Amino acid sequence: MALDIIRERGTPLDRQQFTWRDLVQPPSSKLDDDAFTKVRIVLMNGIESEAVRFSHACARMNKDLQLPLARIRRSEQHQQTLVNWLLPSDLSPLETTIVFEQVAIEVTASVAQHEPDPYLAQVYRFGLLEDFDHMYRYSALMDRVMGKDSNSILQSYTDVVPGRPTSVEHRAPEDDLRNPYDRTSAAPITKLNALTIMAGENQTHDYYMTIGPMFADPVARQLYAEIASIEEQHVTQYESIIDPTESWIEKWLMHEAAEVYNYWSCVQTESNPRIKAIWERFLDYELGHLHYVMEICQDVAKQDPAQFLPAELPEPIDYSSQREFVRETLRNEVDLRARGPEFINKSEEGDDSPSVLYRKQMNREDSPSDTVSAGYLWTPGTELSIARSEPPIRRKKTA
Amino acid sequence: MKARQSRMNRTGITLAPELSRKMIEGVSEFPPTSSGDSSTLMTIRAPYIQAAEPVGSIPPPPRGGAKDGLPLILTNKLGERLAFERTGTRLYEAFLGKLISVDVPKSPIEPKDVEHILEEEREHFLMLSQMIEQLGGDPTAVTPAADIVGVMSSGLVQVLTDPRTTVDECLGALLTAELDDNDAWVLLTKLATELGRKELVKEFEEALLSEDEHLMMVRGWVEAAALTQPGVSAKSRSKSAKG
Numbered sequence: 001m002a003l004d005i006i007r008e009r010g011t012p013l014d015r016q017q018f019t020w021r022d023l024v025q026p027p028s029s030k031l032d033d034d035a036f037t038k039v040r041i042v043l044m045n046g047i048e049s050e051a052v053r054f055s056h057a058c059a060r061m062n063k064d065l066q067l068p069l070a071r072i073r074r075s076e077q078h079q080q081t082l083v084n085w086l087l088p089s090d091l092s093p094l095e096t097t098i099v100f101e102q103v104a105i106e107v108t109a110s111v112a113q114h115e116p117d118p119y120l121a122q123v124y125r126f127g128l129l130e131d132f133d134h135m136y137r138y139s140a141l142m143d144r145v146m147g148k149d150s151n152s153i154l155q156s157y158t159d160v161v162p163g164r165p166t167s168v169e170h171r172a173p174e175d176d177l178r179n180p181y182d183r184t185s186a187a188p189i190t191k192l193n194a195l196t197i198m199a200g201e202n203q204t205h206d207y208y209m210t211i212g213p214m215f216a217d218p219v220a221r222q223l224y225a226e227i228a229s230i231e232e233q234h235v236t237q238y239e240s241i242i243d244p245t246e247s248w249i250e251k252w253l254m255h256e257a258a259e260v261y262n263y264w265s266c267v268q269t270e271s272n273p274r275i276k277a278i279w280e281r282f283l284d285y286e287l288g289h290l291h292y293v294m295e296i297c298q299d300v301a302k303q304d305p306a307q308f309l310p311a312e313l314p315e316p317i318d319y320s321s322q323r324e325f326v327r328e329t330l331r332n333e334v335d336l337r338a339r340g341p342e343f344i345n346k347s348e349e350g351d352d353s354p355s356v357l358y359r360k361q362m363n364r365e366d367s368p369s370d371t372v373s374a375g376y377l378w379t380p381g382t383e384l385s386i387a388r389s390e391p392p393i394r395r396k397k398t399a
Numbered sequence: 400m401k402a403r404q405s406r407m408n409r410t411g412i413t414l415a416p417e418l419s420r421k422m423i424e425g426v427s428e429f430p431p432t433s434s435g436d437s438s439t440l441m442t443i444r445a446p447y448i449q450a451a452e453p454v455g456s457i458p459p460p461p462r463g464g465a466k467d468g469l470p471l472i473l474t475n476k477l478g479e480r481l482a483f484e485r486t487g488t489r490l491y492e493a494f495l496g497k498l499i500s501v502d503v504p505k506s507p508i509e510p511k512d513v514e515h516i517l518e519e520e521r522e523h524f525l526m527l528s529q530m531i532e533q534l535g536g537d538p539t540a541v542t543p544a545a546d547i548v549g550v551m552s553s554g555l556v557q558v559l560t561d562p563r564t565t566v567d568e569c570l571g572a573l574l575t576a577e578l579d580d581n582d583a584w585v586l587l588t589k590l591a592t593e594l595g596r597k598e599l600v601k602e603f604e605e606a607l608l609s610e611d612e613h614l615m616m617v618r619g620w621v622e623a624a625a626l627t628q629p630g631v632s633a634k635s636r637s638k639s640a641k642g
Contacts, residue, residue, distance in 0.1 A: 026562075026563075027563075029406070031408050031409065031410055032406045032407060032408055032409060033409070034409060035409070088563075089557055089561055090557075090561070144437045144440060145440075151412065151422065152410035152411075153410075155409050155410070155414070155415065155418075156412060156414075156415045156418035156419045156421075156422050157418060159421075159422055159425045159429075160422070160426075161425050161426055161428070161429035162429055162430075162431060162432045165432045165433075217444070218443055218444055218447040219440050219443045219444060222443055321418065323421060323425075327425065327428075330429065366442070366443075368443060370432070370433040371433070371435075371439055371440060371442060371443055372440060372443075373431060373432075373433060374431070374433045374434060374435025374436060374437075374439035374440075375431050375433070375434050375435045375436045375439075376431050377426050377430075377431060378422070378426055379426075380412045380419065380423065383437070
């Protein structure tokens with residue numbers, strides 16, 4: 001169903017109200033809800049988190065926009081709370097991590113297939129194979145430290161096998177920057193894709209930085225330290241594809257449009273009727289925000305907001321298993337590396353390239369992601385389900 | 400707590416056989432990138448274990464407090480029990496709140512029995528608090544054992560305070576708490592006996608008596624909750640056979 005975001009005005013800002021009880025609704029079910037319900041919750045938390053982050057940055061640089069930004073930000077803050085609090089308390093930090101990586105795999109794969117710019121589609125596929133590998137490493141951690149099967153969260157939608165090994169994802173900063181789209185010629189979907197994936201990756205980074213120290217096991221603490229570093233690289237990559245010459249007001253409009261697009265995508269596929277009603281409510285709230293900012297664009301910036309916005313939203317995000325696309329990408333592109341904004345084969349990386357030198361330094365005492373998954377084969381019900389011919393723990397001195 | 404109808408558990412692989420078949424098949428196409436097994440994790444863990452600093456230190460008696468050579472292990476364990484009894488009181492408060500908020504038909508659990516346990520947990524906390532003070536310690540200090548038992552019981556608090564868990568589901572958490580509590584009081588009694596502190600032995604034995612009663616009651620509730628479920632009891636089995 002198409003949505004005309006210029007005509008649909010949604011819920012006016014002054015009618016967007018909450019109570020504390022409204023913010024804290026019954027959570028989704030870890031056991032009974034579809035995996036993609038949790039995927040949507042985690043992504044939309046990231047989208048709202050980006051809305052608040054951008055709003056603060058914008059306020060710090062634009063005195064005349066501070067009040068309208070603060071007004072909308074209050075609503076975004078409470079929307080983020082309501083959405084994030086839909087995660088249930090029995091979903092542990094590591095299980096939530098599995099959902100974060102499922103978001104990064106399935107949503108990025110959908111975006112990569114819908115991206116009309118071939119270079120940016122390549123950027124998404126490049127990042128995808130790295131997050132795909134994180135899923136494998138975290139699954140090994142979950143199995144080997146907690147004795148749990150990550151597939152009870154994934155529900156068989158997403159593979160648990162190695163991608164581009166995390167230990168080779170470490171790059172020098174100059175190899176993380178990409179070329180931006182051109183704001184004047186890029187398709188609307190290109191801008192929405194970039195904001196969506198950047199928001200998701202930024203939230204993933206912040207989440208790992210928050211929960212990493214909550215683990216007791218040094219294996220987990222090291223693995224989160226390593227993967228959080230990659231997520232930081234991913235934020236660097238994805239923010240660099242957004243045209244930096246967009247004005248603050250243009251960026252604000254695009255943020256609101258991306259929120260509308262994302263809630264609208266959730267509405268199309270949500271299987272839990274109670275949560276679908278939340279997506280519908282917040283779609284209306286975001287349309288209200290968009291029209292509020294359109295008026296500011298007209299009245300304060302003296303610009304026609306329609307020039308920045310698509311009349312109709314492009315195809316929604318495809319919330320379904322992208323297994324075949326991911327596997328095909330893995331077969332063809334696992335050996336890609338980056339040199340500046342371009343992608344090269346690993347054979348072209350010189351021994352003295354900045355990324356190789358950086359990687360050597362960081363992995364000098366070994367890579368936690370390699371160690372945690374040493375010989376790891378995902379098995380239904382955990383690797384302990386495999387019949388063994390030797391005792392499970394070898395008593396060897398490791399000093 | 401609403402009835403759990405028209406819901407479906409989605410965690411197992413049998414629910415989506417085709418998707419699961421593909422997942423298993425993928426494992427053979429994309430093998431591991433590093434060799435070893437779960438014992439390899441010790442290459443990270445061992446150096447940390449060997450270089451680790453303790454969780455914390457046992458607090459010394461405050462200046463001017465009694466210094467009669469109380470062994471550190473007793474200070475540590477008294478702090479642990481105090482912390483556990485204090486959290487235990489809150490666990491039973493949460494349980495009582497849940498019990499009186501829902502209507503559990505034919506429940507063998509009487510709110511007054513829960514209140515009774517709750518009060519005794521609080522009395523044990525107050526008794527320990529007074530005892531630590533009399534022994535020259537600081538009952539507000541967190542000993543390492545108290546901290547560790549706090550980590551252990553954090554899961555119990557999560558289970559008890561989750562609005563979604565039923566009264567029956569909470570009983571397992573209470574049983575875990577009571578089993579640990581019971582053994583801990585036995586150990587305290589043995590420690591005080593070894594130290595020749597008869598006045599402490601008396602207090603610990605009294606506490607153990609009431610803890611025995613708590614354990615017996617909670618065990619009874621756990622059993623009743625499982626054995627009276629439809630299809631389990633002899634009565635319900637004969638009913639369904641006739642029906």
